[in-house]
Amino acid sequence: MGKRKQQAKTLRIFRKIHRTTGALLFIFFFFVSVTGLILGWKKNSNGVILPKTQKGTTADLKEWLPLDSLHTIACYTLHDKVSSDYSLELDRIDVRKEKGSVKFVFVDHFYEVQLDGATGSVLSIGQRHSDFFEHVHDGSILDRYLGTGGYIKLIYTNVMGIALLVFTITGFWLWYGPKRMRKAGKS
Structure with a gap:
Protein backbone atom coordinates (compact mmCIF):
# COMPACT_ATOMS: atom_id res chain seq x y z
CA MET A 1 0.00 0.00 0.00
CA GLY A 2 1.36 3.41 -0.96
CA LYS A 3 2.09 6.19 1.47
CA ARG A 4 -0.83 8.29 0.24
CA LYS A 5 -3.30 5.39 0.59
CA GLN A 6 -2.08 4.73 4.14
CA GLN A 7 -2.54 8.41 5.02
CA ALA A 8 -6.07 8.36 3.56
CA LYS A 9 -6.89 5.21 5.57
CA THR A 10 -5.59 6.81 8.78
CA LEU A 11 -7.65 9.92 8.04
CA ARG A 12 -10.82 7.82 7.57
CA ILE A 13 -10.18 6.04 10.89
CA PHE A 14 -9.71 9.34 12.72
CA ARG A 15 -12.85 10.78 11.10
CA LYS A 16 -14.85 7.73 12.21
CA ILE A 17 -13.51 7.96 15.80
CA HIS A 18 -14.24 11.69 15.87
CA ARG A 19 -17.79 11.26 14.51
CA THR A 20 -18.64 8.27 16.75
CA THR A 21 -17.32 9.91 19.92
CA GLY A 22 -19.25 13.07 19.10
CA ALA A 23 -22.47 11.17 18.46
CA LEU A 24 -22.20 9.06 21.61
CA LEU A 25 -21.35 11.95 23.94
CA PHE A 26 -23.34 14.75 22.27
CA ILE A 27 -25.74 15.31 25.17
CA PHE A 28 -22.91 15.35 27.71
CA PHE A 29 -20.88 17.83 25.65
CA PHE A 30 -24.01 19.98 25.39
CA PHE A 31 -24.47 20.08 29.18
CA VAL A 32 -20.76 20.68 29.83
CA SER A 33 -20.61 23.55 27.34
CA VAL A 34 -23.82 25.28 28.46
CA THR A 35 -23.04 24.98 32.17
CA GLY A 36 -19.45 26.06 31.53
CA LEU A 37 -20.69 29.22 29.82
CA ILE A 38 -23.09 29.94 32.68
CA LEU A 39 -20.36 29.37 35.28
CA GLY A 40 -18.07 31.72 33.41
CA TRP A 41 -20.62 34.48 33.98
CA LYS A 42 -21.48 33.72 37.61
CA LYS A 43 -19.60 36.64 39.16
CA ASN A 44 -20.80 39.05 36.45
CA SER A 45 -24.50 38.17 36.64
CA ASN A 46 -25.54 40.92 39.09
CA GLY A 47 -26.43 38.31 41.67
CA VAL A 48 -28.64 36.17 39.42
CA ILE A 49 -26.35 33.13 39.21
CA LEU A 50 -24.31 33.74 42.37
CA ARG A 128 -26.61 29.84 44.75
CA HIS A 129 -27.70 28.75 41.28
CA SER A 130 -24.01 28.48 40.39
CA ASP A 131 -23.62 25.55 42.79
CA PHE A 132 -26.39 23.68 40.98
CA PHE A 133 -24.72 24.39 37.61
CA GLU A 134 -21.36 23.22 38.98
CA HIS A 135 -22.94 19.93 40.06
CA VAL A 136 -24.45 19.45 36.59
CA HIS A 137 -21.17 20.48 34.93
CA ASP A 138 -19.06 17.90 36.77
CA GLY A 139 -21.69 15.14 36.99
CA SER A 140 -21.89 15.19 40.78
CA ILE A 141 -25.61 16.02 40.59
CA LEU A 142 -26.22 12.31 39.91
CA ASP A 143 -24.05 11.29 42.87
CA ARG A 144 -26.05 13.67 45.05
CA TYR A 145 -29.45 12.25 44.05
CA LEU A 146 -28.41 8.60 43.79
CA GLY A 147 -26.14 8.62 46.86
CA THR A 148 -23.23 6.97 45.06
CA GLY A 149 -20.48 8.70 47.01
CA GLY A 150 -18.72 10.42 44.13
CA TYR A 151 -18.27 7.43 41.83
CA ILE A 152 -20.48 8.78 39.06
CA LYS A 153 -18.56 12.07 39.09
CA LEU A 154 -15.27 10.18 38.89
CA ILE A 155 -16.41 8.07 35.93
CA TYR A 156 -18.06 11.05 34.23
CA THR A 157 -15.02 13.33 34.51
CA ASN A 158 -12.73 10.55 33.25
CA VAL A 159 -14.96 9.81 30.26
CA MET A 160 -15.34 13.51 29.41
CA GLY A 161 -11.62 14.20 29.87
CA ILE A 162 -10.61 11.27 27.68
CA ALA A 163 -13.25 12.23 25.10
CA LEU A 164 -11.92 15.79 24.97
CA LEU A 165 -8.41 14.42 24.48
CA VAL A 166 -9.64 12.11 21.69
CA PHE A 167 -11.50 15.04 20.07
CA THR A 168 -8.38 17.18 20.25
CA ILE A 169 -6.14 14.54 18.67
CA THR A 170 -8.60 13.43 15.98
CA GLY A 171 -9.67 17.01 15.27
CA PHE A 172 -6.06 18.07 14.81
CA TRP A 173 -5.43 15.13 12.51
CA LEU A 174 -8.58 15.89 10.49
CA TRP A 175 -7.20 19.39 9.97
CA TYR A 176 -3.53 18.47 9.46
CA GLY A 177 -3.90 15.14 7.62
CA PRO A 178 -5.22 16.59 4.34
CA LYS A 179 -2.50 19.27 4.37
CA ARG A 180 0.10 16.55 4.83
CA MET A 181 -1.40 14.49 2.03
CA ARG A 182 -1.42 17.45 -0.39
CA LYS A 183 2.17 18.23 0.52
CA ALA A 184 3.17 14.57 -0.02
CA GLY A 185 1.31 14.54 -3.36
CA LYS A 186 3.37 17.49 -4.62
CA SER A 187 6.67 15.78 -3.86
Whole structure:
Protein backbone atom coordinates (compact mmCIF):
# COMPACT_ATOMS: atom_id res chain seq x y z
CA MET A 1 0.00 0.00 0.00
CA GLY A 2 1.36 3.41 -0.96
CA LYS A 3 2.09 6.19 1.47
CA ARG A 4 -0.83 8.29 0.24
CA LYS A 5 -3.30 5.39 0.59
CA GLN A 6 -2.08 4.73 4.14
CA GLN A 7 -2.54 8.41 5.02
CA ALA A 8 -6.07 8.36 3.56
CA LYS A 9 -6.89 5.21 5.57
CA THR A 10 -5.59 6.81 8.78
CA LEU A 11 -7.65 9.92 8.04
CA ARG A 12 -10.82 7.82 7.57
CA ILE A 13 -10.18 6.04 10.89
CA PHE A 14 -9.71 9.34 12.72
CA ARG A 15 -12.85 10.78 11.10
CA LYS A 16 -14.85 7.73 12.21
CA ILE A 17 -13.51 7.96 15.80
CA HIS A 18 -14.24 11.69 15.87
CA ARG A 19 -17.79 11.26 14.51
CA THR A 20 -18.64 8.27 16.75
CA THR A 21 -17.32 9.91 19.92
CA GLY A 22 -19.25 13.07 19.10
CA ALA A 23 -22.47 11.17 18.46
CA LEU A 24 -22.20 9.06 21.61
CA LEU A 25 -21.35 11.95 23.94
CA PHE A 26 -23.34 14.75 22.27
CA ILE A 27 -25.74 15.31 25.17
CA PHE A 28 -22.91 15.35 27.71
CA PHE A 29 -20.88 17.83 25.65
CA PHE A 30 -24.01 19.98 25.39
CA PHE A 31 -24.47 20.08 29.18
CA VAL A 32 -20.76 20.68 29.83
CA SER A 33 -20.61 23.55 27.34
CA VAL A 34 -23.82 25.28 28.46
CA THR A 35 -23.04 24.98 32.17
CA GLY A 36 -19.45 26.06 31.53
CA LEU A 37 -20.69 29.22 29.82
CA ILE A 38 -23.09 29.94 32.68
CA LEU A 39 -20.36 29.37 35.28
CA GLY A 40 -18.07 31.72 33.41
CA TRP A 41 -20.62 34.48 33.98
CA LYS A 42 -21.48 33.72 37.61
CA LYS A 43 -19.60 36.64 39.16
CA ASN A 44 -20.80 39.05 36.45
CA SER A 45 -24.50 38.17 36.64
CA ASN A 46 -25.54 40.92 39.09
CA GLY A 47 -26.43 38.31 41.67
CA VAL A 48 -28.64 36.17 39.42
CA ILE A 49 -26.35 33.13 39.21
CA LEU A 50 -24.31 33.74 42.37
CA PRO A 51 -25.35 36.15 45.13
CA LYS A 52 -22.97 39.10 45.43
CA THR A 53 -20.66 39.06 48.42
CA GLN A 54 -21.88 41.73 50.83
CA LYS A 55 -19.70 43.97 52.94
CA GLY A 56 -19.76 43.74 56.74
CA THR A 57 -18.67 46.33 59.27
CA THR A 58 -15.07 45.26 59.90
CA ALA A 59 -12.33 42.98 58.62
CA ASP A 60 -10.75 42.75 62.10
CA LEU A 61 -11.35 39.16 63.20
CA LYS A 62 -10.84 40.14 66.86
CA GLU A 63 -14.13 42.03 66.66
CA TRP A 64 -16.06 39.17 65.08
CA LEU A 65 -18.57 37.01 66.88
CA PRO A 66 -17.58 33.37 67.49
CA LEU A 67 -18.23 31.12 64.50
CA ASP A 68 -20.68 28.95 66.44
CA SER A 69 -22.79 32.04 67.25
CA LEU A 70 -22.78 33.10 63.59
CA HIS A 71 -23.74 29.54 62.62
CA THR A 72 -26.71 29.63 65.00
CA ILE A 73 -27.88 32.93 63.47
CA ALA A 74 -27.51 31.54 59.93
CA CYS A 75 -29.50 28.39 60.78
CA TYR A 76 -32.27 30.40 62.43
CA THR A 77 -32.39 32.74 59.44
CA LEU A 78 -32.65 29.89 56.93
CA HIS A 79 -35.54 28.30 58.81
CA ASP A 80 -37.28 31.59 59.59
CA LYS A 81 -36.91 33.37 56.24
CA VAL A 82 -36.66 30.56 53.66
CA SER A 83 -38.20 27.29 54.87
CA SER A 84 -38.37 25.46 58.19
CA ASP A 85 -38.37 22.20 56.18
CA TYR A 86 -34.83 22.69 54.86
CA SER A 87 -31.98 20.74 56.36
CA LEU A 88 -29.43 22.71 58.33
CA GLU A 89 -26.59 20.57 56.98
CA LEU A 90 -23.78 22.83 55.85
CA ASP A 91 -21.94 22.43 52.59
CA ARG A 92 -19.31 24.96 53.64
CA ILE A 93 -18.57 28.16 55.52
CA ASP A 94 -16.96 30.84 53.39
CA VAL A 95 -15.21 33.49 55.48
CA ARG A 96 -14.55 36.73 53.60
CA LYS A 97 -12.28 38.50 56.06
CA GLU A 98 -11.49 41.39 53.71
CA LYS A 99 -15.22 42.02 53.25
CA GLY A 100 -16.10 41.55 56.91
CA SER A 101 -18.65 38.90 56.05
CA VAL A 102 -19.19 35.17 56.31
CA LYS A 103 -21.32 32.95 54.07
CA PHE A 104 -23.03 29.82 55.38
CA VAL A 105 -23.79 27.62 52.38
CA PHE A 106 -26.38 24.94 53.03
CA VAL A 107 -26.66 21.63 51.19
CA ASP A 108 -30.40 21.67 50.58
CA HIS A 109 -31.54 23.78 47.66
CA PHE A 110 -28.14 25.55 47.43
CA TYR A 111 -29.06 28.40 49.78
CA GLU A 112 -26.60 30.71 51.47
CA VAL A 113 -26.95 33.14 54.34
CA GLN A 114 -24.42 35.97 54.49
CA LEU A 115 -23.78 37.58 57.86
CA ASP A 116 -21.78 40.50 59.14
CA GLY A 117 -18.93 38.80 60.99
CA ALA A 118 -18.85 41.38 63.78
CA THR A 119 -22.55 42.02 64.42
CA GLY A 120 -24.21 38.86 63.12
CA SER A 121 -26.61 41.00 61.07
CA VAL A 122 -28.07 39.26 58.05
CA LEU A 123 -26.54 40.85 54.96
CA SER A 124 -28.13 38.59 52.37
CA ILE A 125 -30.12 35.40 51.85
CA GLY A 126 -29.81 33.91 48.40
CA GLN A 127 -29.93 30.83 46.28
CA ARG A 128 -26.61 29.84 44.75
CA HIS A 129 -27.70 28.75 41.28
CA SER A 130 -24.01 28.48 40.39
CA ASP A 131 -23.62 25.55 42.79
CA PHE A 132 -26.39 23.68 40.98
CA PHE A 133 -24.72 24.39 37.61
CA GLU A 134 -21.36 23.22 38.98
CA HIS A 135 -22.94 19.93 40.06
CA VAL A 136 -24.45 19.45 36.59
CA HIS A 137 -21.17 20.48 34.93
CA ASP A 138 -19.06 17.90 36.77
CA GLY A 139 -21.69 15.14 36.99
CA SER A 140 -21.89 15.19 40.78
CA ILE A 141 -25.61 16.02 40.59
CA LEU A 142 -26.22 12.31 39.91
CA ASP A 143 -24.05 11.29 42.87
CA ARG A 144 -26.05 13.67 45.05
CA TYR A 145 -29.45 12.25 44.05
CA LEU A 146 -28.41 8.60 43.79
CA GLY A 147 -26.14 8.62 46.86
CA THR A 148 -23.23 6.97 45.06
CA GLY A 149 -20.48 8.70 47.01
CA GLY A 150 -18.72 10.42 44.13
CA TYR A 151 -18.27 7.43 41.83
CA ILE A 152 -20.48 8.78 39.06
CA LYS A 153 -18.56 12.07 39.09
CA LEU A 154 -15.27 10.18 38.89
CA ILE A 155 -16.41 8.07 35.93
CA TYR A 156 -18.06 11.05 34.23
CA THR A 157 -15.02 13.33 34.51
CA ASN A 158 -12.73 10.55 33.25
CA VAL A 159 -14.96 9.81 30.26
CA MET A 160 -15.34 13.51 29.41
CA GLY A 161 -11.62 14.20 29.87
CA ILE A 162 -10.61 11.27 27.68
CA ALA A 163 -13.25 12.23 25.10
CA LEU A 164 -11.92 15.79 24.97
CA LEU A 165 -8.41 14.42 24.48
CA VAL A 166 -9.64 12.11 21.69
CA PHE A 167 -11.50 15.04 20.07
CA THR A 168 -8.38 17.18 20.25
CA ILE A 169 -6.14 14.54 18.67
CA THR A 170 -8.60 13.43 15.98
CA GLY A 171 -9.67 17.01 15.27
CA PHE A 172 -6.06 18.07 14.81
CA TRP A 173 -5.43 15.13 12.51
CA LEU A 174 -8.58 15.89 10.49
CA TRP A 175 -7.20 19.39 9.97
CA TYR A 176 -3.53 18.47 9.46
CA GLY A 177 -3.90 15.14 7.62
CA PRO A 178 -5.22 16.59 4.34
CA LYS A 179 -2.50 19.27 4.37
CA ARG A 180 0.10 16.55 4.83
CA MET A 181 -1.40 14.49 2.03
CA ARG A 182 -1.42 17.45 -0.39
CA LYS A 183 2.17 18.23 0.52
CA ALA A 184 3.17 14.57 -0.02
CA GLY A 185 1.31 14.54 -3.36
CA LYS A 186 3.37 17.49 -4.62
CA SER A 187 6.67 15.78 -3.86
